[in-house]
Amino acid sequence: MESKKNIHVVGAVITLNGKILCAQRGFEKALPGLWEFPGGKIEQGETPQSALQREIQEEMHCEIEIGEQVEHTVYEYDFGIVHLTTFYCRLVKGTPVLTEHIAINWLAPAELEQLEWAPADIPAIEKLARNSEQLPY
Numbered sequence: 001m002e003s004k005k006n007i008h009v010v011g012a013v014i015t016l017n018g019k020i021l022c023a024q025r026g027f028e029k030a031l032p033g034l035w036e037f038p039g040g041k042i043e044q045g046e047t048p049q050s051a052l053q054r055e056i057q058e059e060m061h062c063e064i065e066i067g068e069q070v071e072h073t074v075y076e077y078d079f080g081i082v083h084l085t086t087f088y089c090r091l092v093k094g095t096p097v098l099t100e101h102i103a104i105n106w107l108a109p110a111e112l113e114q115l116e117w118a119p120a121d122i123p124a125i126e127k128l129a130r131n132s133e134q135l136p137y
């Protein structure tokens with residue numbers, strides 16, 4: 001049996017005024033229309049943090065400061081095995097704009113479970129929803 005490719009992905013849990021930035025994937029992509037944290041694949045030579053800085057600059061046109069890890073999950077999709085690491089992030093320059101995503105939404109932790117998330121994100125979402133009083137920024 002052919003083994004699936006491992007895909008190493010970082011996601012930014014950007015918090016502001018008690019809310020978390022959520023982004024909706026396009027309908028023409030893999031995982032169509034599902035919600036995720038902005039971010040993407042770690043490229044050769046990058047640390048998870050440098051990959052996340054680059055992705056947020058590219059996708060959201062803003063600069064972030066990266067804090068503690070939220071969660072690390074491994075999820076097997078039909079197209080590969082995603083290793084997703086999420087970090088708390090604080091905006092330091094600019095305001096997130098829509099580029100690759102079809103919608104963005106700021107939600108309180110207790111509201112996160114109202115959206116339909118990419119399956120790899122579920123453990124992070126549950127953790128954030130449980131610890132709603134503990135956002136660092």
Ligand SMILES: Nc1nc2c([nH]c(=O)n2[C@H]2C[C@H](O)[C@@H](COP(=O)(O)OP(=O)(O)OP(=O)(O)O)O2)c(=O)[nH]1
Nearest residue numbers: 009011029030036037038039040041082118120121
């Ligand atoms: N950015 C991001 N990707 C996620 C999350 N959860 C999750 O399963 N993924 C998946 C979707 C993609 O398969 C992969 C992220 O890579 P990407 O952002 O470069 O992927 P993409 O589908 O937009 O682009 P591509 O593979 O077509 O180039 O990880 C998440 O919270 N954030």
